[in-house]
């Protein structure tokens with residue numbers, strides 16, 4: 014996937030890109046920017062309707078990219094131009110992230126409510142059980158139902174991010190939920206945000222041999238411990254405090270299976286290995 018003159022190339026044989034003319038955004042990024050990608054869900058019913066909605070002159074929101082459930086891509090705003098997707102936000106000592114960040118919207122209904130054997134979105138559409146993920150949001154304590162993303166959608170989002178990383182000095186990929194916690198829940202626990210950004214930004218680390226039977230120490234302030242290697246898995250205990258001594262038993266997809274007073278999975282980026 015290639016970027017030319019701040020647009021994804023329309024035809025590369027592998028991706029379907031539709032360019033929309035969204036003229037309300039005209040302010041350019043400053044020098045050295047964008048350096049961040051913000052991942053969102055649309056909470057809408059289709060990629061086409063969300064893309065056209067975000068382009069409307071009377072709508073005070075927009076994004077650079079909308080990705081549909083079959084991997085179809087809409088580009089609304091050129092990559093050198095600030096779009097309106099982050100809103101009131103803060104991250105890493107910065108506020109109002111729009112001025113730093115590319116916004117990617119994924120077509121996804123968001124939170125679902127169980128109705129009989131089906132799962133209903135806020136706009137009324139019902140989805141079958143195989144499209145619902147029961148998982149705990151990183152900013153919440155109890156699990157809820159969320160619409161699953163499609164594999165193709167995540168793959169295409171990965172391809173778009175890869176192209177952006179090649180073109181710009183991108184050093185952060187964050188969820189809207191991380192820059193506006195409490196106010197925003199997207200992309201939510203159905204999106205594998207931690208492993209996604211790790212595979213894009215810390216590629217070389219996965220080339221190193223897997224760590225097994227090593228001693229380590231928790232380096233994050235409060236590290237979630239889960240029943241499996243991914244944020245979709247339930248938290249199985251209170252978060253581990255910084256300095257907690259752990260034994261790493263296994264490594265998979267950027268996660269360690271560790272044992273301390275309890276055994277479970279933690280994101281490997283928050284564990285410092287002490288000895289082998």
Ligand SMILES: [Zn+2]
Pocket residue numbers: 052053054098189197199
């Ligand atoms: Zn959002």
